[in-house]
Amino acid sequence: MTQIQEPVHLSGHSAVPLPPGRLFIDGDWRDAVATGRRDVIDPATGSVITTVADGGAADIDAAVTAAGRAFDEGPWPRMSGRERGDHLLKLAEVMKEHREELARLESLDTGKPIVFARMVDLGDAIDQYTYYGSLASTVQGATRSIRRPGFAYTRREPLGVVGAISPFNFPLILSSTKIAPALAAGNTVVHKPAEDTPLTALRLAELFAEAGLPPGVLNVVTGGAEAGAALVRHPGVHKIGFTGSTATGTAVAAAAAEGVKPATMELGGKSAQLIFADAELGRAIECAVNGFVFNTGQFCMGGTRLLVHRSHYETVLGALAEAATHVPVGDPRQESTIVGPLAGLRHLENVERYVALGEGRVVAGGRRLDIGGGYYYAPTVLADVANDARVVQEEVFGPVLTVQPFDTEDEAVALANSTRYGLAAALHTNDLARAHRVAARLRAGIVWVNSYAVLDAALPFGGVGHSGYGRENGPEGLDAYLQTKSVYMPTD
Template sequence: MTSATSPAAVDIRAREMRTYRMLVDGQWRASSSEEVFESIDPYTGRAWARVPAATEHDVDAAVDAARRAFESGPWSRFLPAQRARCLRTLGQLLEQQSQELANVQVLENGKLMREVLGQTAGLAAHCYYFAGMAESMHGDTVSISVPDMVNYTVREPIGVVAAVTPWNSPLSLLFWKLCPALAAGNTLVVKPSEVTPVSTLVLAELFERAGFPPGVVNVVTGDGRVGAALASHPGVDKIAFTGSTEVGKAVAHAAADRLARVSLELGGKSPNIVFEDADVPGALSGVLAGIFGATGQTCLAGSRALVQASILDSFARALVERARAIRIGDPLDAASEMGTVSCRMQYDKVLRYIELARSEGATLLCGGGPPPDPALRQGLFIEPTIFGGVRNDMRIAREEVFGPILCLIPFQDEDDAVRIANDTRFGLAAGVWTQDIKRAHRMTRRLRAGTVWVNTYRRTNYATPFGGMKESGLGRENGLEAIYDYTETKSVWIDTGAGIKDPFNPRA
């Protein structure tokens, strides 16, 4: 099914082309080379914004600004309560600007307005939560069996953080890094994806108004070369990266040369496991949302539906019927249920994987290409696609596609489900659908994934940690564990006794 363009969508797209600038040391700057690149609306194919293409010189300037702000600027003297105040003020500003930030993201990446607006409306909550963390973070007093000695620990900020963010949820995934890093007292250089740079630049207009001193948050824009320059920069103390596993490995290699800290939120090939005793309507909705929400462009997408063999045929028929009814259309239209793929490069990649699945012998059950509606030809649309007859050793079941493609894989029993689910180099997430509480607990223990959902899917929250095992990443974002990832622990020893004895004169 398809939906038409709404009048509100036409108004937003009627904006004049604007050239944006980067934020470095509190100043809005063009690239030192004066080069720009364009942001393309994946629904219309029209360029609607120009953005600076940063150079290594610009990266140096941004890192230097962040370093000064961290070591000698006003931010270095801010108390936890002052950092918390800035974050709370930012949250209040975000509540006022959530609609505009949503508009820009939809124009950038074609994600549904109703989904993006929910995400931007929730950004303020991240600020408020980590403002509380800023004021309540503490070390420990350690009981040690050494006379006349006191030992305690303190948590201190790491320093300059490079936050490299993806195009699928540019602001939400930035805030998973930004809020804990700022709450802990770090400074940042943010590099958004070249597909979605504008939303981060629009957001950056709020930092000065929120009370953050110049240089605390800097934004440089450009392609992967800018990210590589940041990852290898000697002035960067930590790289927080979200993206593909392959690029994440390159980031880790660059950081390893100087032992910089890293947190990596990478890819997945997550299993969504449906047992024969599941609540079938709920499981159907969960499997559909797990793969076709956000057009399948999420790291946690449930791209492998493992269905118990006894119900596979009936479940597949119901799934296909529901998938064919998904309304594809203009992301700005409230009636649309699935939008575009975010960019031409990703669109072509998804189509190649569809052809690969066919060549591997998988059975196409629905979808398989662009929708036939002529009204949608200009957009980067791909129908919800489901393949049956998939084996777990096929490339379509092993490699991350990042698009609306679901693999149906049968299993016999719990052991078989666990074997198939864990037979992957990834370990980001998993779903379990069952009404047997004992089975639910057994499965959550046995699945090698950073997040396991039972009778739900695609749930995250700023208060609970998110991250992966195996090649799905390092570290955790959100929750108390996130702020710890942006600190160093210092151990302090104090002698309260007679002082140190002369080690070279035992009679003294």
């Protein structure tokens, strides 16, 4: 049932049709039980784009009931893996057909530059459905040789209803890392997108239904903390997939544990990039800049800590100051923009508070930018920062880079591993032995060598320490939504 709201007209671009601002439950649109509404703000202007339903516990209950019925009685879990895979491949094709529409909607909702929304966000999300559509047919058990007479084998089965909770910074990608493998495994899903950025979640639910996804297999409930807590605690939910801050994730993990539910937790990060004395400086500096300005620094794997061999420290600082000053900042709908606004006023104010602590020498940036009423902050580089500074140890989640010198490999590794986080890391060196040696020592779920933020649906990522547990992407991402059942039949 198509219910597109009035389109929003963007400067210099064609209109972007908005999805219904209602809840999508059991294949249909409905208002929230409490009939509350939430404003959706354009970060580039600070103006209201539209409103969406403010779902609560009663709406979550309705969505979980629909998902449970679809799992217990519907065709989805009973299809072969190949059949489900065909459906997911079709969903990927639908996303390709609507690629430009979805990219512009994602840019409008989050403030991310359109060039990245189109190439990165849509590209990665489509890749998720394509990859897991291909992988769905590989879900199978195995026969086992046991001591006593009989036939023994294992089955790989879906868990049931999955609660998928995605964050505001990459709505399309980080919902796809949960929904695509969950569906490939035969589960049904209740998705609660971030309250600030729900628009592409609603539009995809509509497109997927039109593409033949059975009712109740994917449900979307927009809302805030009440909806999220109700989803995690609902007894009809059998698995939680969560991406968000460590503070919120701690509460989600505790609630999931109370219900004895497995959970995949992808949380905060404070990732380090290490530039050794033998690094190719031009390439390393380019990675350093990209690592902290990408997505306006709202990237849990962002390379927000730069560790530089002392022999290159001043050279790198000078290059960073020059580069940060010339990064194109502005209207995310313009093709030339590299850095757009932060996703909301509270995110902008949070970045300002960290920089105002004065814990480092400001080499570049350090100020809010007045652009069209939006939530802009200049790419900021802080030098001579103590390792125990808050801006080094805590997640700022904005375009802020700290730079620290080191003298030895051991010191570099110790600095890189000195925070409570362990999501990602990178190192730059021309010494192959050092690359393997340091990669093995870094406490992180993914390590890049002479590169940064290279991600693929086939390559698992996830955290250690306060960056969470479990893995998304790759076969490991599919395994997270399956359980093993053993079957024994006597033959004597």
